[in-house]
Amino acid sequence: MHALTSVASLSSVALLALAACESGTAPTTMAVTAGGRTFECKISADEASREQGLGGVASLGPDEGMIFAFPGVETHNFWMRRCIIGLDIAFIDPLGFVTAVHTMPAEELQRPDESEDEYLSRLKRYPSIAPAQFALEVAPGTLEPLGVRRGSRLEFDRDALKKLAR
Secondary structure: OHHHHHHHHHHHHHHHHHHHHHHOOOOOEEEEEEOOEEEEEEEEOOHHHHHHOOOOOOOOOOOEEEEEEEEEEEOOEEOOOOOOOOEEEEEEOOOOEEEEEEEEOOOOOOOOOOOHHHHHHHOOOEEOOOOEEEEEEEOOOOOHHHOOOOOOEOEOOHHHHHHHOO
16 A cells, blocks of 8 residues: 555656656655655755755644755755754665664754854754765654664655755
8 A cells, every 4th residue: 555655656746847847847845755654845955945944844744844955975964953843854865775863852942142153053963974965854753663764765756856956
């Protein structure tokens, strides 16, 4: 059942991506399957959207998330800048294998008397551990029960996402 759902979801995404390419607009969402569960993820493939991430988002549905794409493969560190909800993150290499998984609790937002530098310096960093090209963020406490850990393989259209990354 999951395989059929995943194939159908990926086929739908592929058709949407094809239609978007033909219309000249890039897709804004992509299906990502992790541990047998498919998430509809907002795409974050440029510097501005990666910097914004899910900052300011008040909630995520159980099958929602964000997929980040980077133009190159390198070690990354994420933080919870302006995030008001906790998140699970899985860093992913170019072949779709997870390099690291973290649960990132929400942190105190920037205080009125705190400079941007002071705020950023106190935020915990979450490393990809090994070079990665993608990162998946979903609601906290989601990935562990699905068995997603270092070495797990996630399914999504990596080639399409690589083409969008800039």
